[in-house]
Amino acid sequence: MKKLIYLILSLFVLSSFIFLLENEHPFYVPQGWPKPFYDFKESPLSREKFELGRTLFYDPDLSRDSTISCASCHLQFTGFTHVDHPLSHGIDDQIGARNSPVLINLAWSNAFHWDGGVGSLNKQAINPITHPKEMDNTIPEVLRRLNGSSYYKKRFYDAFGDSVIRTYHLIKALGNFTVSLVSSNSKYDQVMRGEKGFQFSDQEQKGLNLFRQQCASCHQEPLFTTNHFKRNGLSLDSSLNDLGRMQITNRKSDSLLFKIPTLRNIEFSFPYMHDGRFKTLRQVMDHYGELHRKPKQVSKELRKIPALSSEEKKDLIAFLKTLSDKEFLYNRDFMFPKGER
């Protein structure tokens, strides 16, 4: 009898633990990482808001003609970016001016877009929803649709306790989802944490050593970005005429400065650069290996990169592939929410 009581009690504790885990917000700060920029006091996290944000992220009804969702350009399996085509593909088959950036570890970013034009993760969502080449909707129209949906009315009420859906509910829900896209379980992380059974191959180790000498001043560990803006020697594409950071600050000195992207999951987030001009990591290596020939066109950190041998490029690529985090790319919490509505 005692054994039966213990068994029932154990099952109860276990099921409560599983319930708590399932209802936890998935955001976390990995050990040893810096303090996030995201303002958690201003936008408190909850599982309801996260799940609502996830539903909205995958809902094409946010776009003018209900065809484009956030996920159209930000696919989970490729680090929440699109692949194959260099520039983003939006409503009415329109092509944008930039390669959609990955959505990874956004809590540690204080400037969004390649030009850093947006300073708040929550507010960032307004841009793709209203951009004429992306979702081409208006915030009042999105709110009208949401407030007209009994399904969303209930979901927003459960998350925010308000019977009227307002702009700040919409963007906080989306922010609750995007802020939780934390990638910190790649082979690199496992090796750094000293987990049993994980070590770099010789080639990966050589690549890491080279990376720390030549790349780490911009792609600083553990985020693999400094969030700064740099000129990396890419010539101006006259068909796009994208001047990068200068379009935001109007300063000539900011011409052709673009935000340093994180390198996490870089293996899957091709094509590369703000305009997607490089399809492969090898092309990226070839580009950086040539920068010493044009020192005036690049930021000072990039001038010192020497010509890279073919072997060195292979080593670097081998290391970069250790930044792939399959647990993140296939995390069920971030996938299209099944069985709803």
Place this chain on the structure above:
Amino acid sequence: MRTILLLFLLHSFSIWTQIQVHFTVENQLIFPETKIILNDGNWIEFETVKLYLQFPKSKSVSADSVFLIDLADSNSLILPLPYSIDHVDLLIGLDSLLNTSARVDGNLDPALGMYWAWNSGYIHLKVTGKSSLVTNEKHQFDWHLGGYRKPYPTQFSLTKKVKNGKIDFNLDSFIQELRQSAPTIKLMSPGKKAHQLMSDFIQSNRQ
């Protein structure tokens, strides 16, 4: 009892008063989408006139301390003031904190059409309409003036006299812009020109 009542009445009168906001051009009151004949015989019609303002003594960044004056919304044209006055100190536009904060409630709601999604920040003054001074086919002008970054911030302090419970903002500087040989008739980004147009507007309204 009488003293208490008197004190209560005095207290009420000294704490709250309201002022009416008007927009004018060449001393004529502006009404939405209503043609005005200018001194030189040209005409102008305003579709949108929206202006953000704050009171300088408000240290809070709460959206409640932000006023969005909208020509088309008569409720927004009434400003509550904290005491009886003959002049009012205003901040035209929003400070950098409000421009960069994650808050979007109240008058900071992007649904109100004053938020730049591509370049975080708010349009501080939006003036759009038509005029015979614009020589293109549609006679359209659109000024979205904003920006908080140095060296071209578009927030300015301004003191306005209160006359009979009213303050006026004249848009004469925009008429001057349209009368130039090569006027800017469309501006939708922060920068030097936005700063200059905002500065001209403020200068024209200093009393």
